[in-house]
Amino acid sequence: MKQLNVLILAVAALFMAQANADLDAQAAKIQERIKPVGEVCVGADCGGVTVAAGEPRTGEEVFNTACTACHTAGILGAPKKGDKAAWDDRLAKGMDATLANALNGLNAMPPKGNCATCSDDEILNAIKFMSGR
Numbered sequence: 001m002k003q004l005n006v007l008i009l010a011v012a013a014l015f016m017a018q019a020n021a022d023l024d025a026q027a028a029k030i031q032e033r034i035k036p037v038g039e040v041c042v043g044a045d046c047g048g049v050t051v052a053a054g055e056p057r058t059g060e061e062v063f064n065t066a067c068t069a070c071h072t073a074g075i076l077g078a079p080k081k082g083d084k085a086a087w088d089d090r091l092a093k094g095m096d097a098t099l100a101n102a103l104n105g106l107n108a109m110p111p112k113g114n115c116a117t118c119s120d121d122e123i124l125n126a127i128k129f130m131s132g133r
């Protein structure tokens with residue numbers, strides 16, 4: 001009789017182990033089915049121009065990524081970084097109007113300086129950095 005009990009226990013334990021394994025397998029399948037389709041890549045790992053996850057980038061960061069191509073050498077008449085007189089002229093109409101031109105583009109100046117991932121604040125930071133304001 002005792003032996004029978006042990007046998008029953010052993011069979012029951014085997015059953016439960018099997019049931020658990022089935023559950024685990026099912027859970028894994030469900031996880032696979034409901035996982036997000038696309039994964040958003042944020043930060044330096046994505047390569048290319050990075051998207052800041054939280055804080056806006058500094059003017060210097062934006063400048064070095066997006067604006068330096070034209071605004072360091074003054075390509076196509078772009079006001080050069082640190083050229084106070086040139087920036088005084090630009091900013092005479094006010095920072096808001098100057099920012100609007102940078103966002104919308106102005107002649108050879110592309111909208112947002114081609115920085116599609118830049119927020120308005122980040123463009124503003126870059127203008128302040130270039131003009132020394």
Ligand code: HEC
Nearest residue numbers: 066067070076077078090098101102107108109112113126
């Ligand atoms: C492809 C070259 C190019 C790039 C890249 C570029 N700019 Fe410019 N930018 C120009 C040129 C050219 C002008 C002068 C446009 C004019 O007055 O005809 C200009 C002018 C400006 C002005 C003055 C607008 C005004 O109201 O007078 C601001 C501000 C400015 N750029 C900001 C930026 C910022 C910020 C970036 C980077 C995010 C940037 N630019 C990237 C070419 C560029």
